[in-house]
Amino acid sequence: xTRFLPLAALLLAGCATTQSPVAPAAAPQSAQEALRxxxxxxxxxxPKAPANPALASETVLTRFAFGSCVNENRDxxxxxxxxxxxxQAFLLIGDNVYGDTRPTNGxxxxxxAASYKKLSSRVEFDRFRRSVPMMTAWDDHDxxxxxxxxxxxxxxxxxxxxETYWSSSDEVKSRSGVYxxxxxxxEGKRVQFIMLDGRFFRSDLATMPYRDxxxxxxxxxxNTDPNATILGKAQWDWLAQELARPAELRxxxxxxxxxxxxxxFEGWTNFPKERDRLYGLLAEKGVNNAIFLTGDRHSGGFYxxxxxxVAKPLWDFxxxxxxxxxxxxxxxxxxxxxxxxxxxxxxxxxxxxDIDWAAKKVTMSLRKDDxxxxxxxxxxxxx
Numbered sequence: 001x002t003r004f005l006p007l008a009a010l011l012l013a014g015c016a017t018t019q020s021p022v023a024p025a026a027a028p029q030s031a032q033e034a035l036r037x038x039x040x041x042x043x044x045x046x047p048k049a050p051a052n053p054a055l056a057s058e059t060v061l062t063r064f065a066f067g068s069c070v071n072e073n074r075d076x077x078x079x080x081x082x083x084x085x086x087x088q089a090f091l092l093i094g095d096n097v098y099g100d101t102r103p104t105n106g107x108x109x110x111x112x113a114a115s116y117k118k119l120s121s122r123v124e125f126d127r128f129r130r131s132v133p134m135m136t137a138w139d140d141h142d143x144x145x146x147x148x149x150x151x152x153x154x155x156x157x158x159x160x161x162x163e164t165y166w167s168s169s170d171e172v173k174s175r176s177g178v179y180x181x182x183x184x185x186x187e188g189k190r191v192q193f194i195m196l197d198g199r200f201f202r203s204d205l206a207t208m209p210y211r212d213x214x215x216x217x218x219x220x221x222x223n224t225d226p227n228a229t230i231l232g233k234a235q236w237d238w239l240a241q242e243l244a245r246p247a248e249l250r251x252x253x254x255x256x257x258x259x260x261x262x263x264x265f266e267g268w269t270n271f272p273k274e275r276d277r278l279y280g281l282l283a284e285k286g287v288n289n290a291i292f293l294t295g296d297r298h299s300g301g302f303y304x305x306x307x308x309x310v311a312k313p314l315w316d317f318x319x320x321x322x323x324x325x326x327x328x329x330x331x332x333x334x335x336x337x338x339x340x341x342x343x344x345x346x347x348x349x350x351x352x353x354d355i356d357w358a359a360k361k362v363t364m365s366l367r368k369d370d371x372x373x374x375x376x377x378x379x380x381x382x383x
Contacts (some may be wrong), residue, residue, distance in 0.1 A: 031153035055133035066091035067350040068295025069321030076124035094139025094255030139255035149202035192247035201232025218264030262337035283309025319351035
């Protein structure tokens with residue numbers, strides 16, 4: 001005769017002999033999150049740039065230079081030309097190598113590390129790096145993929161490669177993205193450098209419908225989504241704090257152009273609400289002494305505009321490319337722009353800034369790779 005246990009007894013017996021089920025691990029919410037275990041276990045010796053002298057915090061800056069877009073495989077004579085100008089510092093503001101040749105051939109982006117190794121092997125760069133204090137920002141080709149933004153799957157590893165190579169400060173390493181700020185000089189002659197990160201947090205670009213032939217000045221159109229961003233909340237909050245710090249002259253470095261609307265390539269023109277927010281923040285903080293330094297375009301030029309609430313004109317000085325220009329001279333006719341004050345020079349170039357503290361003038365000169373002047377503009381930007 002079969003005996004049946006009461007239901008309550010069966011349930012109690014089950015509780016005594018069966019382990020509680022283990023809750024499944026939460027699914028990754030992004031490609032970046034899914035890749036973190038892989039990167040944590042990755043054993044790769046990353047390259048580091050040659051040693052670089054420090055820029056003393058009390059230095060009275062009267063001359064520095066900047067540039068962008070360095071192809072590590074091309075001619076490097078420009079480094080010695082810039083050094084001959086005796087700059088007290090140099091800003092390398094994006095596309096510092098072209099390491100995105102095949103960004104999807106491995107999550108560790110081996111071409112990015114290889115490009116940095118190649119840059120270090122170039123004797124002209126090594127010589128310059130060991131003699132002139134440098135500050136850096138990144139753009140898409142040293143971020144890891146052409147025109148990439150916050151959705152780039154491998155961005156956390158790209159950040160690790162960048163911070164390792166350039167020996168980023170502990171402050172930069174402690175947060176997402178590679179933005180930073182520094183004030184140099186004594187009271188009355190303080191220069192603030194604000195190096196923005198326009199890649200790590202940037203929303204997706206909006207594009208126009210396909211057509212053939214394609215547009216000659218790019219496919220991107222303004223992203224009007226009210227939640228679209230270039231800098232992201234944390235960087236915006238940080239920028240507001242930085243602009244509240246006292247300084248007599250400020251340089252805001254963006255890897256892409258800020259002022260112009262004359263093209264549909266990358267730039268702040270892609271996110272007009274973000275640009276309005278930037279101008280509004282300058283007005284809110286009473287910043288009338290800022291100059292934008294930008295790159296990316298493989299051409300150089302000067303731009304000027306007036307922003308509501310900002311007492312002085314805003315300048316955008318674009319210098320690009322150091323050794324990878326796409327044109328042969330002035331390309332103004334191809335890209336007319338009422339905000340540009342002169343030509344648009346598609347030849348190798350670098351930017352030089354000379355500061356006259358007594359006259360309270362900033363002389364901005366776009367120079368060829370032989371050091372000769374292409375164009376010069378003067379800004380009365382010193383408070």
